[in-house]
Amino acid sequence: MTTYAQVCENGHILNTSPNPEYIRDDDFCQDCGAEGLIECSECDSQKIIASQQNVTTEEVTRNDLDLFCRSCGAAFPWVGSDGMMIREGVFIDDDYTNGPFDRQTIEEINRCYRVGANSAVLVLYRKLLENVIIEILRGHYGTDSIEKFYNEDHSQFHRFSVLISEFDDSRVDLGQYSGSLTNALIQDIWDFKGNGDAMAHSIEHEMQDEELEEMSSEATHVANVLLQTRNEVQRTN
Structure with a gap:
């Protein structure tokens, strides 16, 4: 049984469900503030798939997500220009920026x-x-x-x-x-x-x-x- 997901633009899994119609709809990610998505933003038809099996939200990681839409082939927002998953986190913090x-x-x-x-x-x-x-x-x-x-x-x-x-x-x-x-x-x-x-x-x-x-x-x-x-x-x- 397929598990569908709501995923933020940075690839954080917000919610999952075996039925795409019942995924809880969060507007924004609590971790990074990015918009939550339940389907490809290019074709608006392909639901985001977390797994081909019935799994819980806690069992899904970013690495389980598709990189490209199965319907139109567009890259999801969490994919970099090299076709790879965008890296999480930052290289340096900005605690002392000034200007x-x-x-x-x-x-x-x-x-x-x-x-x-x-x-x-x-x-x-x-x-x-x-x-x-x-x-x-x-x-x-x-x-x-x-x-x-x-x-x-x-x-x-x-x-x-x-x-x-x-x-x-x-x-x-x-x-x-x-x-x-x-x-x-x-x-x-x-x-x-x-x-x-x-x-x-x-x-x-x-x-x-x-x-x-x-x-x-x-x-x-x-x-x-x-x-x-x-x-x-x-x-x-």
């Missing part, structure tokens, strides 16, 4: 993460770290020590490698804003720079899903330390 650049960049990072655009995640994350370090150095030193973050001869900000070195050399001065500017943090920044560079410049290297997921916790920690430090620099100065 539209932070929010937009982190939103782009997490959107790429969910659809499996792994290379783009690391390139954008590198961009986030680079810009936040510039903001920290500029906020603390100002134009009196502009050479810490800006190359006046070339009228441009330093390369990321130079910025990391300047940031490392400035940790004694910046320690008043955060006690988390450790050697380990600096090494993590170098590592994430290397990963971002590899994704941007290599045509051969491919970041696997498992590798990226393992980086998520450390990426969140590094971003939050830098963002929190930047916020304190701006508040103080």
Whole structure:
């Protein structure tokens, strides 16, 4: 006996029933707020199937869901551009965002993460770290020590490698804003720079899903330390 389901646009199973006419109709998902669907939104005819057997809602997972409509062939909303199930969760949290650049960049990072655009995640994350370090150095030193973050001869900000070195050399001065500017943090920044560079410049290297997921916790920690430090620099100065 087939089990039908109501599923939110992000692939969270809301309700199931052996009779599609009796699926409880929730407008939105309690987990993520996305709209709940009971049928293909392209053809409005194919009911969403959770299983070919009679199972309970608790027994159904995202991986049991169809990726494409059985009637019209359209991809369901929980399918990424590569035809695979969109990844749950986020790459980094946005606990310390401040301003539209932070929010937009982190939103782009997490959107790429969910659809499996792994290379783009690391390139954008590198961009986030680079810009936040510039903001920290500029906020603390100002134009009196502009050479810490800006190359006046070339009228441009330093390369990321130079910025990391300047940031490392400035940790004694910046320690008043955060006690988390450790050697380990600096090494993590170098590592994430290397990963971002590899994704941007290599045509051969491919970041696997498992590798990226393992980086998520450390990426969140590094971003939050830098963002929190930047916020304190701006508040103080």
